[in-house]
Amino acid sequence: xxxxxxxxxxxxxxxxxxxxxxxxxxxxxxxxxxxxxxxxxxxxxxxxxxxxxxxxxxxxxx
Numbered sequence: 212x213x214x215x216x217x218x219x220x221x222x223x224x225x226x227x228x229x230x231x232x233x234x235x236x237x238x239x240x241x242x243x244x245x246x247x248x249x250x251x252x253x254x255x256x257x258x259x260x261x262x263x264x265x266x267x268x269x270x271x272x273x
Contacts, residue, residue, distance in 0.1 A: 246271050 250271065254264040
């Protein structure tokens with residue numbers, strides 16, 4: 212019987228933590244990101260190369 216309650220509490224805790232984390236990771240939202248921030252993240256992850264980064268950055272900045 213004790214095992215059931217321990218597992219139930221752990222499952223509730225895990226579900227609560229997953230809900231708090233959401234898709235943001237730490238549960239804290241800094242608001243919307245700018246297009247330049249997103250572009251920098253894509254470059255840092257290697258999704259785009261330097262030429263594409265510079266071209267898109269130039270378009271965004273003007």
